Amino acid sequence: MHRLIVVGGGAGGLELATRLGDRYVSGKRRGSPRVQVTLVDRYPTHIWKPLLHEVAAGSMDPFTQELEYAAQARWHGFEFQQGELTGLDRAARRLTLASVMDDDGAELLPSRVLEYDTLVLAIGSTTHFFGVPGAAEYSLALDTVGQAERFRKRLIAACMRAEHQVHEPVENTLGGEAEVASSASASQALALATAEPRIQVAIVGGGATGVELSAELRNTAQVLSAYGLHKLDPRTDVGIVLIESGPRILPALQERVSSATTELLLKLGVKVMTGETVAQVAPGLVRTASGKTVRADLTVWAAGIKAPAILSQLDGLPVNRLGQLIVRPTLQTEIDDNIFALGDCAACPWPGTERNVPPRAQAAHQQASFLLKALACRLNDKPLPGFTYRDFGSLVSLGHFSAVGNLMGGVIGGSMLIEGLFARFMYMSLYRLHIAALHGYPRMVLDTFAHWLRRSTLPRVKLH
Template structure:
């Protein structure tokens, strides 16, 4: 029996394992048909959450524990096996991978180191935050790679707001004096709490808008008595000349206008050179006060990829793959998503690290691996860019649509853009559970939100 192993339970990896399990795995046997393959999903965490939503977790507008999916349950429902553990080694000659030990919260071993054998290996382990060697960035800022990091930021934000309410006036004055931003930039009033977000890509922009809503809700529920607009400052710092540098300029301009209306300070052309406790320093000599600092300035591939047996990587540590998504040196190893460097014909850069790319590659690989089982030749992957959407919380959304749906490139914003953005997550749920269950899941979460505050308060 052919053995598929998918390493990485992100958007692309989980969708692929689910579809393989349904078509070829144990789910096929339950329908009375002979099982064609064994499918194993590997991830270091026991649960899945859609990574583009982590900024909502950080802002408290989404409860991760009601949206997370348990891998063992998904495996049971869709006919594949789940193995928890982190990939530590690869033996291409023996077709084996090694998973590291899994420890509990007290440091006791739950699962030992294990070796799994494969016939076809798919690597989909995503990406991690790139600190670019900036001194103090890793130690004094919070990244948003995991639920734990997002929850840590949310709790620290609530604590900072509650603490600031009772700060002595002279201490506030001292902190404000150390900030090189002009008071005029914030309507003449300096914030008592200031959040610095480094990197104005999609994550940084979306988090800045969500935080403005969070400050208002926390005040409305009495967790602090600060003015949510003037006492809670949000600074978005970008080294490039504009925010959302990877998106069309008109999307960037429309988003900047909306953020300015929300009272978010935009600092472009400011390269961060150091992140120290309570302060962010830039190459132009600015010292920016920061009670909380979020690093959202870039991504890189996990370091383990550069240590795998003979596989080639690019300067970002991504596995270099052919148009078939097979690695350069091994036809039995595929890669998809953020950890893969795939050519995009007609473009200077490769396929971008976006959720829609991972979804398209998972769909493509599902068909390709079926051809592999049937002894048919593999096709080449072609990425289709359908545009990009950026959420500004419940205030709005903005983006551009592309492709055959509209016959060109169209800027959208407002309610329609917000609906399109929300539908992306629902399409991910549909890919994992089917459309009927997706509809029920949507309705269930809507009912739950009617009985809860819009932001987590603890």
């Protein structure tokens, strides 16, 4: 029995474990190798990470979109082990999982050791604060459902407080009490002096996450007002500021996509600040390196990602400056043929460019499909092929207002800017393709229909 373990239940890891289980366990063909497939993740449920900005804005209820790993394992023939990866012994081919605790701090599962013959690491990425003072303490990241839900609840609370002029107490975790009090007072004074909106959300980072969240929040402000949770004017009383250190937002995409997106955001009343590097995040304030001060009742940090710290502690596996595992074109790590990596945690070369494969969901999907074939070669003692990334373009959602992006390569034979309803349809289809990869097309169609029925009987944003 060949023991194959996939660590990380994100878009790539879960798709790979599902398809491996279907091929070698559930739908085992005569003559196929005997394989035991195990998926490891620290959480019990999966949600497609590109949707977290919608969870944060309240336009998506995560509990209707989450998939339980144990159920997926039962349906597709693999095993699921919950726990966080804490150690690796490459010589013995063993990995260590931390114990799992419940909400009250009691142990649910003990620390365990799992043995493998082939290991695939797909543990994704985490927010990179770049050492900016106060960023980790006073801003919110959107790496998990819990973080997205925390922001959503704080946004609703801030709207209700602003209407009744109730000030939120500020936690003192960065400096002394005097510094916190002075920062809060300065924030209030700044708002009065400049006639700024009564609530202001600062989003640090003009990449896809920051742009998509800023548009979704404009819709959320309107819906919260319509349902009577506050009587603030959703356009003038709720301000949204997008701060980007580079000369334009969406720096990873073509300039024409960036320009089109900027115009759409400005029409939505989003203030876009480019060329401004954040130097400090304090309670109620964001300060830039140029000396500007931006009032911020809520601050979201979406300025960059890095690989989880555990990767640099895995028995000498080489990593780059972002902590990603350095892999060869076969997606095998540089010094161990038994260990593969995919997705955001892998620094995979992109032939024909001086860059690595970008950390996108489409890359993780392509790498999962590649590894399904490559692992079949490995199990049959055949040479492994090399991975080739195909860039099909990028799409950015601006909520129900619009979407914008570019289609590239194999889709149209060149590059084309798209926006509006067609771009919105293409963006929505990306998630549906992910569902199809996990459940098949018939169940994806049923899920789409069920989702439409739920939306017809529920408010457009989560109100509690």
